[in-house]
Amino acid sequence: MQNPITVDDHDGAAVAAAAPTAPVVIEVRGIEKTFRVPERRVDTLKERATHPFSRMDYRELRALRDVSFDIHRGEFFGIVGQNGSGKSTLLKILASIYRADAGRIRMAGRLAPFIELGVGFNPELTARENSVINGVLMGLSKREARRRLDAVLDFAELGEFVDLKLKNYSSGMMVRLAFAVMVQADADIMLVDEVLAVGDFGFAQKCMEVFHEKRRTGKTILLVTHDMGTVRSLCDRAMFLRDGELDYIGDPEETAMRYYRANFERAGRYDDWEEQAAVTDINARVVHAWLESEGGERIEQVEQGEPIVLDALIEAKRELLAPLFSIHVSNAQGTVVFGFTRSLEGQRRERLAAGERVRLSGRIQQSLVPGSYSLDCWVRRDRQGGERAFQGLRLLDFDVSGSAAHERHGLVEVQTDVEAASEPGP
Amino acid sequence: MTDSTPDLRLVEVRGPSALGGGWRRTWELLSLIAVTDFKKAYFGTALGYLWSIARPLMLFGVLLAVFTQVFRLGSQVPNYPVLLLFNIVLFTFFSEATITATTSIVGQESVVRKTQFPRLLIPLAVVLTSLFNLGFNLVVVFIFILAWGIDPTWTWLLFPLVLVLLFVITTAVSMIVSSLFPRFRDTAIIWSVAATVLFYATPVLYPLEVVQNQSQTLADILQINPLVPLFELARTWVIDPSAPGPVDLAGGFAALLPALAVYVGICVLAAWFFNREAPRIAEQL
Numbered sequence: 001m002q003n004p005i006t007v008d009d010h011d012g013a014a015v016a017a018a019a020p021t022a023p024v025v026i027e028v029r030g031i032e033k034t035f036r037v038p039e040r041r042v043d044t045l046k047e048r049a050t051h052p053f054s055r056m057d058y059r060e061l062r063a064l065r066d067v068s069f070d071i072h073r074g075e076f077f078g079i080v081g082q083n084g085s086g087k088s089t090l091l092k093i094l095a096s097i098y099r100a101d102a103g104r105i106r107m108a109g110r111l112a113p114f115i116e117l118g119v120g121f122n123p124e125l126t127a128r129e130n131s132v133i134n135g136v137l138m139g140l141s142k143r144e145a146r147r148r149l150d151a152v153l154d155f156a157e158l159g160e161f162v163d164l165k166l167k168n169y170s171s172g173m174m175v176r177l178a179f180a181v182m183v184q185a186d187a188d189i190m191l192v193d194e195v196l197a198v199g200d201f202g203f204a205q206k207c208m209e210v211f212h213e214k215r216r217t218g219k220t221i222l223l224v225t226h227d228m229g230t231v232r233s234l235c236d237r238a239m240f241l242r243d244g245e246l247d248y249i250g251d252p253e254e255t256a257m258r259y260y261r262a263n264f265e266r267a268g269r270y271d272d273w274e275e276q277a278a279v280t281d282i283n284a285r286v287v288h289a290w291l292e293s294e295g296g297e298r299i300e301q302v303e304q305g306e307p308i309v310l311d312a313l314i315e316a317k318r319e320l321l322a323p324l325f326s327i328h329v330s331n332a333q334g335t336v337v338f339g340f341t342r343s344l345e346g347q348r349r350e351r352l353a354a355g356e357r358v359r360l361s362g363r364i365q366q367s368l369v370p371g372s373y374s375l376d377c378w379v380r381r382d383r384q385g386g387e388r389a390f391q392g393l394r395l396l397d398f399d400v401s402g403s404a405a406h407e408r409h410g411l412v413e414v415q416t417d418v419e420a421a422s423e424p425g426p
Numbered sequence: 427m428t429d430s431t432p433d434l435r436l437v438e439v440r441g442p443s444a445l446g447g448g449w450r451r452t453w454e455l456l457s458l459i460a461v462t463d464f465k466k467a468y469f470g471t472a473l474g475y476l477w478s479i480a481r482p483l484m485l486f487g488v489l490l491a492v493f494t495q496v497f498r499l500g501s502q503v504p505n506y507p508v509l510l511l512f513n514i515v516l517f518t519f520f521s522e523a524t525i526t527a528t529t530s531i532v533g534q535e536s537v538v539r540k541t542q543f544p545r546l547l548i549p550l551a552v553v554l555t556s557l558f559n560l561g562f563n564l565v566v567v568f569i570f571i572l573a574w575g576i577d578p579t580w581t582w583l584l585f586p587l588v589l590v591l592l593f594v595i596t597t598a599v600s601m602i603v604s605s606l607f608p609r610f611r612d613t614a615i616i617w618s619v620a621a622t623v624l625f626y627a628t629p630v631l632y633p634l635e636v637v638q639n640q641s642q643t644l645a646d647i648l649q650i651n652p653l654v655p656l657f658e659l660a661r662t663w664v665i666d667p668s669a670p671g672p673v674d675l676a677g678g679f680a681a682l683l684p685a686l687a688v689y690v691g692i693c694v695l696a697a698w699f700f701n702r703e704a705p706r707i708a709e710q711l
Binding site: 096097 | 437438441455457459462534537538705706708
């Protein structure tokens with residue numbers, strides 16, 4: 001059972017957790033990266049010749065601003081941020097794919113990147129050829145790369161397709177092969193971008209085992225992910241990037257909370273109940289939170305389509321005026337799949353005194369597709385002058401498992417009676 | 427833990443570049459990619475190698491018919507058929523390599539966007555694959571030459587020098603067009619037209635002295651083309667020792683200087699431009 005989280009303060013200054021003592025293997029100092037995004041792309045020489053001053057049309061996009069940090073030997077380090085926060089750019093700069101505009105990076109040991117769900121595959125070549133070329137790319141000798149081919153194919157479970165061109169591979173097979181190549185390259189530092197978001201549950205499990213094993217042998221792993229469950233359960237430390245700036249580095253729990261809060265603020269802009277000026281502060285804490293099956297048994301995993309019973313107890317840390325409790329269920333990518341809001345109006349209560357508790361409990365008929373989910377509660381209160389203050393509370397994580405009988409497309413499964421029937425032609 | 431791996435020293439990361447990542451790695455990658463490409467070209471299709479010789483041979487057949495039967499050019503030049511075949515095979519190397527190289531970096535998009543791949547290797551591998559082709563084609567050509575009744579001379583030993591010079595200029599041009607293409611997508615069309623123009627502006631179909639007999643001005647303009655002296659050299663060294671060499675045709679060493687300057691200029695430009703573009707190519711894909 002996941003322990004309920006108590007969040008006492010997530011407005012504190014960004015303070016790093018106790019610094020690890022292992023030697024530094026990645027040293028990043030003052031990295032800057034600005035992309036020049038053309039407003040109107042000049043793609044041909046003719047356009048360039050007829051509009052010689054069209055350089056004016058560029059918009060500057062500051063992807064990374066003065067980012068500095070150290071990663072230590074043997075760390076499992078999470079990089080977290082919303083889309084467009086610069087985390088992929090950071091990874092690409094670390095992997096020598098992009099060049100930073102300013103700043104300095106020093107690294108100890110060999111590096112293997114796994115970026116955009118792949119390595120440097122050429123679709124026209126076979127799995128065998130691609131594996132060897134990428135092994136060499138990641139620093140193996142040609143002989144060593146050939147020697148490890150069997151291990152790669154074993155891991156990817158693709159032995160029988162070794163001489164098939166990659167263009168004939170399914171995307172899942174490609175990801176498996178790419179990950180296997182990266183793992184077998186046996187680099188000192190692994191840069192991994194979003195491998196766990198690839199549907200296949202069994203494969204995600206295998207990746208996890210690899211990560212554990214690599215960490216035991218002193219390898220350093222940098223993982224970019226949207227799955228806060230992974231960050232909190234696996235990472236030694238994590239960082240939260242926000243609009244290209246290093247917002248926080250240190251405790252994974254704190255990182256996850258900042259990520260959730262940022263997500264909420266972004267969603268809040270479109271949310272009518274947060275239209276007015278909103279500030280974040282400390283409203284409440286979680287006393288306990290768990291899921292039960294209908295039989296009353298506590299669970300962390302539920303079958304697709306099975307109802308779940310939520311039980312959460314939240315304590316007001318201060319007087320709460322007109323409190324609202326908004327439950328969000330998000331998938332591994334951080335997308336809020338569904339949510340609902342409860343108030344105490346039914347009980348004719350307009351305020352909660354400090355120390356008073358609110359129980360959120362009841363049945364949820366879910367139809368989520370298989371995957372990992374997290375459940376958060378946003379507590380909102382009215383402040384003086386029409387302002388609202390809110391706070392995100394992480395309640396729990398859970399998994400939905402599915403059988404082949406169910407749909408796996410999209411975010412949820414819906415009830416339909418759509419049928420396919422053949423009809424004679426006209 | 428630190429003691430078991432003393433090699434883990436912090437080293438500056440310099441970002442993407444034209445070369446870089448260690449010579450051993452660069453060399454192994456280059457050989458791997460060139461050999462794979464070569465195998466793909468030769469064993470990937472049913473007729474394999476036949477295709478790569480078929481194209482120059484067909485072109486040769488057509489041109490030979492035109493220039494011996496329709497125009498009378500062929501009869502003025504000694505050993506015209508073998509000269510024509512020889513020139514076509516040499517020029518095919520140049521045009522095939524540069525045209526294929528143009529789109530090569532964009533074609534290898536996933537490699538460029540996901541790994542620290544030495545960018546230079548991509549056009550270089552294309553040129554090497556074409557060089558393999560040229561090697562095989564030259565075997566066929568030399569069989570023709572001997573069968574035609576031309577006796578080997580010691581100057582044949584000088585011919586590899588022409589190949590080296592041709593290889594260098596081909597690589598330089600490939601570097602320029604391949605790094606231009608991600609930014610300007612019409613480079614591919616422009617270059618394929620330019621290659622056709624060069625085909626006629628290089629003494630492939632005709633020896634330069636034929637042009638000189640007609641118009642000295644035109645010949646002087648053509649002499650700026652750095653490929654001209656290379657083809658003239660190849661002709662005197664391999665096919666016809668009595669033919670005028672590049673120096674004779676130009677009328678002294680000094681007249682060859684413009685071509686030399688263009689040659690060196692292209693190489694310097696290629697090195698500078700590719701080096702400048704390489705770190706940013708991944709962002710332009």
